[in-house]
Amino acid sequence: MTGKIKVALVGIGNCFSGLIQGIEYYKQNPSQEVIGIIHDKLRAYGIHDIDFVAGFDVGENKIGKSINEGIYEYPNMVDWIPKDKMPKTESMIYESPALDGVGIWVENRVKPIQSGKNETDLEKEIKDILKKTGAEIVVSYLPVGSEKATQFWAQICLDTNTAFVNCMPAFIASDEEWAQKFTDKNIPVVGDDIKGQVGATIVHRTLARLCNDRGTKIEKTYQINVGGNTDFLNMKEQERLVSKRISKTESVQSQLDERLDDDQIYVGPSDFIPFLANTKLMFMRIEGKQWANIPYNMEVRLEVDDKANSAGIVIDAIRLAKIALDDGIGGPIIPASAYLMKHPIKQMSDPEAKTACEKFVAGNS
Numbered sequence: 147m148t149g150k151i152k153v154a155l156v157g158i159g160n161c162f163s164g165l166i167q168g169i170e171y172y173k174q175n176p177s178q179e180v181i182g183i184i185h186d187k188l189r190a191y192g193i194h195d196i197d198f199v200a201g202f203d204v205g206e207n208k209i210g211k212s213i214n215e216g217i218y219e220y221p222n223m224v225d226w227i228p229k230d231k232m233p234k235t236e237s238m239i240y241e242s243p244a245l246d247g248v249g250i251w252v253e254n255r256v257k258p259i260q261s262g263k264n265e266t267d268l269e270k271e272i273k274d275i276l277k278k279t280g281a282e283i284v285v286s287y288l289p290v291g292s293e294k295a296t297q298f299w300a301q302i303c304l305d306t307n308t309a310f311v312n313c314m315p316a317f318i319a320s321d322e323e324w325a326q327k328f329t330d331k332n333i334p335v336v337g338d339d340i341k342g343q344v345g346a347t348i349v350h351r352t353l354a355r356l357c358n359d360r361g362t363k364i365e366k367t368y369q370i371n372v373g374g375n376t377d378f379l380n381m382k383e384q385e386r387l388v389s390k391r392i393s394k395t396e397s398v399q400s401q402l403d404e405r406l407d408d409d410q411i412y413v414g415p416s417d418f419i420p421f422l423a424n425t426k427l428m429f430m431r432i433e434g435k436q437w438a439n440i441p442y443n444m445e446v447r448l449e450v451d452d453k454a455n456s457a458g459i460v461i462d463a464i465r466l467a468k469i470a471l472d473d474g475i476g477g478p479i480i481p482a483s484a485y486l487m488k489h490p491i492k493q494m495s496d497p498e499a500k501t502a503c504e505k506f507v508a509g510n511s
C-alpha cells in the first residue's frame with residue numbers, strides 16, 4: 147500500500163521541531179542526499195510521505211497555532227529552517243490534559259493553558275479531532291516522568307483504533323498489561339524510549355558487546371549525559387527519572403554476557419548545563435580484565451545534537467507502525483521496537499534486531 151501516513155503528535159517540543167524541520171530541509175534542498183535515516187524507503191514510504199495532521203500540547207503559547215508556527219514557540223530552540231521559510235499548514239495544535247506532564251523545573255518555561263476544560267471534556271474533544279483529521283498513528287514526545295499523561299494517550303489510541311509510537315520512557319509497548327491491550331484490539335504499538343541514531347545508548351551497547359565478544363570481562367561501567375534543553379532541565383527532577391534510568395540501564399545490561407551488579411553500573415541523564423542548548427555530551431567508561439587478569443579501561447566522549455540524533459529513527463518508527471497497519475498486525479511490534487527503542491518488550495542484539503526488522507518489512511516476520 148502507498149499514500150500518505152497521517153500522524154498526530156503529542157508534545158510539540160524540540161524533538162518534533164527537529165523532525166519536521168529536517169523533513170522541510172530536504173524538501174527545500176532536493177539536491178541534498180538524505181542522510182540521517184537508516185532507510186531511504188521502507189516499502190514505498192519515503193520521508194515526504196508523512197503528513198502531520200494534528201498536534202497536542204499544554205503550552206498556552208502553542209495551543210491554537212498551526213504546528214508549523216507552534217514549533218518555534220518558547221522554550222523550543224531548534225532553528226534549522228527560519229520561521230518565515232516554513233510553509234503554512236492547516237494542521238493545528240490542540241489542548242492535551244496536563245496531568246503529570248509539567249515537572250517542577252520546567253514550570254517557569256511551560257505555562258499550561260487555563261481553558262477550564264476537564265479531562266473528560268478533553269478526551270471527547272481529542273477523539274473527535276483524531277477522527278476528523280483521519281490520524282492513523284499517534285506519536286508521543288511527552289516529557290520524561292509523564293506516566294499518567296502517557297497512559298491517557300495510550301488509552302485514547304486503544305479507544306480510537308490508532309497506532310501508538312512511544313518515544314519516551316513510560317512503559318506501554320514493553321509493559322505486559324498494556325501490550326496485551328494493544329494485542330487484544332490488534333492495534334500496533336512501537337516503544338518505548340527512542341534509541342538515538344548514534345546516541346549514548348547505542349554506542350555504549352555496541353562497545354560493551356565488543357568487549358564481551360572479544361573475550362574480556364567487564365567489571366564496571368558508567369555513562370553520564372548532560373545537555374541544555376528542556377528535556378535535560380526536566381530530568382533534574384530525580385523522581386521523574388525512575389523509568390528513564392531503567393530504560394537506559396537495561397538497554398546496556400541486556401547486551402552483556404553477565405549482568406553487572408547494580409552498584410557496578412551507572413547509566414543516566416546527569417545534569418543540565420544551560421549553554422549546551424540542544425548539544426548533548428555523553429561520557430562513558432568501561433573497566434574490565436583481559437588475559438592473565440590484567441586490567442584495561444576505555445573512555446568515550448560523544449557530542450551530538452540531541453534532536454538531529456533522534457528524528458531519523460522516529461521517522462522509521464512511524465513508517466514501521468504504518469506497515470504494521472497495512473499488514474493488519476497489532477500488539478507490540480517487536481522487530482521495530484527492538485531495533486529503534488531502548489526498552490522494547492523483548493531485547494535483541496542490534497544486528498539481530500536489524501535483520502528482524504528487514505524481514506518484517508519484507509512481510510516475512
Ligand SMILES: NC(=O)c1ccc[n+]([C@@H]2O[C@H](COP(=O)([O-])OP(=O)(O)OC[C@H]3O[C@@H](n4cnc5c(N)ncnc54)[C@H](O)[C@@H]3O)[C@@H](O)[C@H]2O)c1
Nearest residue numbers: 157158159160161203242244247288289290314376377456
Ligand atoms: N535524542 C532525543 O532527543 C531523545 C531520545 C530518547 C527519548 N527522548 C524523549 O522524547 C521526549 C521529548 O523530548 P523533547 O526534547 O521534545 O522534550 P521537550 O521538553 O522539548 O518537549 C516536550 C513537550 O511536551 C509538552 N507537554 C508537557 N506535558 C504535556 C501533556 N500532558 N500533553 C501534551 N504535551 C505536553 C511540553 O509543553 C513540550 O512542548 C522526552 O521524553 C525525551 O526524553 C528524546
